[in-house]
Amino acid sequence: xxxxxxxQTEISVVEKEDVTLDCVYxxxxxxxxxxxxxxxxxxxxxxxxxxxxxxEQNEISGRYSWNFQKSTSSFNFTITASQVxxxxxxxxxxxxxxGNQFYFGTGTSLTVIP
Amino acid sequence: DGGITQSPKYLFRKEGQNVTLSxxxxxxxxxxxxxxxxxxQGLRLIYxxxxxxxxxxxxxxxxxxxxxxxxxxxxxxxxxAQKNPTAFYLCASSPRGLRSYEQYFGPGTRLTVx
Numbered sequence: 001x002x003x004x005x006x007x008q009t010e011i012s013v014v015e016k017e018d019v020t021l022d023c024v025y026x027x028x029x030x031x032x033x034x035x036x037x038x039x040x041x042x043x044x045x046x047x048x049x050x051x052x053x054x055x056e057q058n059e060i061s062g063r064y065s066w067n068f069q070k071s072t073s074s075f076n077f078t079i080t081a082s083q084v085x086x087x088x089x090x091x092x093x094x095x096x097x098x099g100n101q102f103y104f105g106t107g108t109s110l111t112v113i114p
Numbered sequence: 115d116g117g118i119t120q121s122p123k124y125l126f127r128k129e130g131q132n133v134t135l136s137x138x139x140x141x142x143x144x145x146x147x148x149x150x151x152x153x154x155q156g157l158r159l160i161y162x163x164x165x166x167x168x169x170x171x172x173x174x175x176x177x178x179x180x181x182x183x184x185x186x187x188x189x190x191x192x193x194x195a196q197k198n199p200t201a202f203y204l205c206a207s208s209p210r211g212l213r214s215y216e217q218y219f220g221p222g223t224r225l226t227v228x
Contacts (some may be wrong), residue, residue: 009154035216037219042221043202043204043221043222043224044219044220044221044222045204045206045219046219047216047217047218047219050216091156091157101159101162101172101173102157102159102217104149104156104157104158105156106154106155106156107156
């Protein structure tokens with residue numbers, strides 16, 4: 001079973017629209033960490049945010065915001081007033097207190113149309 | 115500038131040949147990782163290393179080998195035993211081999227085997 005599910009394979013929005021990328025995770029650990037990465041066309045993954053399981057506060061960074069809800073095992077990512085430069089593949093990832101690896105979702109490809 | 119370098123960016127090989135992908139980091143990170151990315155499948159862990167002279171297999175280690183003789187370097191060899199070697203390969207590092215730390219990624223090497 002997938003530990004991290006990103007059900008949206010591709011999303012297209014028009015510039016200045018808001019868009020939310022969904023991430024649902026599965027773990028039995030009480031301590032775990034969630035991450036979002038951006039992969040622009042160049043290919044290099046860029047770290048966006050880390051959240052631990054004990055911190056359910058939502059976070060805002062400029063046009064980016066993250067909504068962490070343990071009750072639904074979700075860690076959704078919203079881009080407000082999207083821009084063409086936001087076009088990329090976005091990955092959600094999970095690391096658990098047991099084991100030694102990250103589990104990545106399959107990614108959501110976002111296209112922002114000018 | 116500190117970061118992770120992978121070379122070359124594009125690599126072409128004939129079937130049956132071994133090929134080594136380079137990964138170097140000057141971030142003084144203890145842990146290093148190799149991932150494989152195929153379209154629609156996200157990132158899959160090949161090997162990881164938490165300290166020099168030590169490494170562990172990830173989910174898809176068959177047909178691959180690594181070495182960690184220096185802290186800065188973690189080369190990956192794709193052997194002829196790897197059935198489908200054509201893919202995008204990403205190297206990453208983190209400050210320690212602990213799950214709470216985000217991973218920093220290199221620009222990737224796109225390998226094509228014909």
